[in-house]
Every structure is written in C-alpha cells, then in structure tokens.
Amino acid sequence: MTKEMVSIEPRTTEIEDDLMMKRGESSSVKCSDRNSPVVVFAHGSxxxxxxxxxxxxxxxxxxALNAVEVATFxxxxxxxxxxxxxxPExxxxxxxxxxxxxxxxxxGHPLILAGKSMGSR
Structure with missing residues (x-):
C-alpha cells in the first residue's frame, strides 16, 4: 500500500495580506470546488x-476535505x-x-476550525 503526497502551492489572499500587515503572517491553500468547506487552521505555541x-x-x-481554502495565521x-x-483569553x-x-x-460554505495543541483550544 503506497501513500500519495499531494503538494498544493501556498498563496496569500486579500484577507491574509490585510492581517499580515496588521497583526502577523498568514498563508492559505486553495482548491476549486465552490461547495467545499473553508478551514481555519491555528498553530500551537x-x-x-x-x-x-x-x-x-x-x-x-x-x-482530504477538498477545501476551498485552508487559511493559517x-x-x-x-x-x-x-x-x-x-x-488563552x-x-x-x-x-x-x-x-x-x-x-x-x-x-454559505461550511466552516471548519482546526488547530495544533494551543491552537486547537
């Protein structure tokens, strides 16, 4: 059984560019299905x-989710x-x-929140 690795080129969006300037860095991954979820993925400490x-x-x-975007910050x-x-507060x-x-x-897209360690809390 072999696993396929799919690499998607990270791109920034207007929202992310705005946040990068105001509060930090951001990046996203985009797929094309308009009915797919959007995921916000937070890093750990x-x-x-x-x-x-x-x-x-x-x-x-x-x-895996065929996400329209996976946004990180x-x-x-x-x-x-x-x-x-x-x-945390x-x-x-x-x-x-x-x-x-x-x-x-x-x-209209489903929203999924995900995170690693602190970012998931």
Missing amino acids: GAPSTSQWIIRWKNLLAT DYPFIRAASKAIPK TLVGFHSDFVRKVAAKYP
Whole structure:
C-alpha cells in the first residue's frame, strides 16, 4: 500500500495580506470546488504557521476535505521578541477576528476550525 503526497502551492489572499500587515503572517491553500468547506487552521505555541508540520497538515486537510481554502495565521506573540505565551483569553479576540474575516469571504460554505495543541483550544 503506497501513500500519495499531494503538494498544493501556498498563496496569500486579500484577507491574509490585510492581517499580515496588521497583526502577523498568514498563508492559505486553495482548491476549486465552490461547495467545499473553508478551514481555519491555528498553530500551537511552539512554532509558527510556516513550520513544516503545519504546512504538511494544511496540505493534507486541503486534499482530504477538498477545501476551498485552508487559511493559517500567526498569533502576534509568535513574532514578538519576547516569546512569552499570553493567556488563552488574550488570543481569543485575534483568533475570532481572523475566523470572521475568512468566513465572510466564503458565505454559505461550511466552516471548519482546526488547530495544533494551543491552537486547537
């Protein structure tokens, strides 16, 4: 039994470009089915959205779900000089804003929230 690896070229969107300028980095993976879900995938406390683990799972999610987009982002603390991780309550507003913007871009599409460790909480 062999596993096929599918690689999808990450591209940024207007929403992500806006957030990158205001609050951090972002990237996405796009597929073409208009009835597919949109996925927001949050990283954990130890690595940014550009880590190989996140990129691998972002591609797997995009393929497995035939997602119209798998959007990732970086919480503001990940780029800060001080790597102190804020309390979850501090991150909720940032996370919610990103989710709202991505969901607004794809009205009518199912929304799936996913995350690694801290990002899943």
